[in-house]
Amino acid sequence: MLFALKISMALIINALKTTSNLKSNSPAISFQNETWTYAQLASWSDQFAAHLVNDIGVKPNDIVAVHTKRSLELIGSLIALLKIGATYLPLDADYPKLRLEYMLHQSRSQFLITTSKMLSLNTTTDGLQKIDLDMLNKELRRGLR
DSSP states (O other): OHHHHHHHHHHHHHHHHHHHHHSTTSEEEEETTEEEEHHHHHHHHHHHHHHIIIIIOOOTTOEEEEEOOSSHHHHHHHHHHHHHTOEEEEOOTTSOHHHHHHHHHHHTOSEEEEOGGGTTOOOOOTTOEEEEHHHHHHHHHHTTO
16 A cells, blocks of 8 residues: 555646646635735745755655644645655644643654644654744745746
8 A cells, every 4th residue: 555655646746747747837826815826836846845855855755743723835835845755744733732732742744844833833842853944935936937
């Protein structure tokens, strides 16, 4: 079953690349009043994936917790994690703090992608590296223009 999952992830990434090449200026995702084209989505997720691998140390099969509200960056983050081959652990922004801490502890996740507003999640999970999506996003968005 793991083999089938890896093939499915590869198909998703290849479909995104193909669509990005064929329809680079077409709308890919929209949220509230903002839209990213396929080229912008591919660029943002490529840059974020590179940052996660080269600067943070995320590797294939690592569990990466994602604790943020719905946004374009959330979708871009998930695509970046697919590109890396990492597993993402969704942490619902509305879950109580104790539930989030329990999920982090049980998953043994070493990384947490979150936002400045949610960064205050104090957890007893040892070795958890927090990645502030808001700070990083300012740099990544410069490349979208």
